[in-house]
Amino acid sequence: MVITLTGDNTFALYQEFRRLIDGYVAAHGDLGLERLDGDGLTPARIQEALTSPPMLTDKKLVVLREPGTNKQITEQIEQLFSDISESTDVIIVEPKFDKRLTYYKFLKKQSDFREFPMLDPAGLARWLTAVAKERGGSIGAGDARYLVERVGTDQQLLNNELEKLLLYDSAVTHRTIDLLTDATPQSTIFQLLEAAFAGRTKGALRLYAEQRALNVEPPQIIAMFAWQLHVLAVVKTAGDRGADAIAREAKLNPFVVRKTQALARDLSLARLKTLIDELVSIDVRIKRTNTDPDEALQHYLLTLATG
Numbered sequence: 196m197v198i199t200l201t202g203d204n205t206f207a208l209y210q211e212f213r214r215l216i217d218g219y220v221a222a223h224g225d226l227g228l229e230r231l232d233g234d235g236l237t238p239a240r241i242q243e244a245l246t247s248p249p250m251l252t253d254k255k256l257v258v259l260r261e262p263g264t265n266k267q268i269t270e271q272i273e274q275l276f277s278d279i280s281e282s283t284d285v286i287i288v289e290p291k292f293d294k295r296l297t298y299y300k301f302l303k304k305q306s307d308f309r310e311f312p313m314l315d316p317a318g319l320a321r322w323l324t325a326v327a328k329e330r331g332g333s334i335g336a337g338d339a340r341y342l343v344e345r346v347g348t349d350q351q352l353l354n355n356e357l358e359k360l361l362l363y364d365s366a367v368t369h370r371t372i373d374l375l376t377d378a379t380p381q382s383t384i385f386q387l388l389e390a391a392f393a394g395r396t397k398g399a400l401r402l403y404a405e406q407r408a409l410n411v412e413p414p415q416i417i418a419m420f421a422w423q424l425h426v427l428a429v430v431k432t433a434g435d436r437g438a439d440a441i442a443r444e445a446k447l448n449p450f451v452v453r454k455t456q457a458l459a460r461d462l463s464l465a466r467l468k469t470l471i472d473e474l475v476s477i478d479v480r481i482k483r484t485n486t487d488p489d490e491a492l493q494h495y496l497l498t499l500a501t502g
Contacts, residue, residue: 197276197285199302201292202311206350208290211309215286219256227252232260238271245279255283263289269298276305316343316450319350323357327367330358334367342372344386347379378405384419385454391499392458399496413488417478420495424471426451430459431467473498 198215200208219228227249231240241262249255262268268275279285287306292299302308314322320339327334334342334357346356356376360367363375387406390398406416430452433441438456442449477495480486 197279197287197302197306199287199289199306199308200311201289201309202313203290204311204313204350205290206354207311207314208288211311212286212288216256216258219254219284223252223254223256226250227255228258229255230258230260231262236262236265236268238265238267238275241268241275245275245283245285248280249282253282255280257283257285259285259287261289262287263292263296263298269296272298272301276301314348314350315448316340316348319343319348319353322350323353326354326357327361330361332361332365332367334360338367338369338372341369342367342376345372345378346376378409384416385423387496388420388423388499389458391496392462394500396497396500399500400493403493403496407489413481413492414478416492417474417481420474421471423455424467424474426455427459427462427467428471430455431462431464470499 200212202208216228229244231244236259241259244257247255276285287302289302292302294300317340320336320343323339323342324334324336327339342356342360343353346353357367360371360375364371384406387399387402390402403416426447429445429447430441433445436444438449438452441447442452445452473495477486477488477491481488481491
């Protein structure tokens, strides 16, 4: 059996990798485990590993890490895998493929091809709920979404934060999330704009202060504002198309599109253009004059809230 592990979600990929290795070692011991890394690998070395019988065990497991870094291996892949010993299983770890190559097409068709894409926020929330249950705890769907919004979409970080929360209390709640985790800049910039557009001036200024306390500099905040305004413009000009269609065409996350649609609903294109022009003006003034960036950006937020 040949298993290929690939995808951008390195956390999920390596969790599956560890699960497979642990399962093999538990069943057969580690004497038949052979690990070969892409650097320095040759076709001859791989062929030897795949065709030689296991020693002192009934089953052999060969792990190939990124063999695709060697052009000779990718060109000879069919030949190399044509004569694998029946007592040998193979795990290929190849996070990224050039999908134009025969190497990719061969493994996609001839191996147990397991792909691990990045999860969107909704998927991460479901994953958190399932993991909490597996570990003997619980987190509600709403609190799981809140944790993703607060901490961000890095799955390894979310895993670590969930473990910490469960150690404190097996029932994870909004309160314990606020108590034990720090908000990331990426998770609050949308909330900042949302508060401003909703006219919640105090809340918007508080969130701005949090950004600065997290050492997010004004140029970074401007860049994040610009990105959110870009998404707003995309959504606003998309007409009656659904969130999934917009996300597909604009290469955006559907979750981001759905959240932005609520903001775009009450915002005219003329107003959006004005906001973009004002943000550009602030950026220019900060770079070319002695304008206080914090004062300029806080005034901008007040403009959003009262506009």
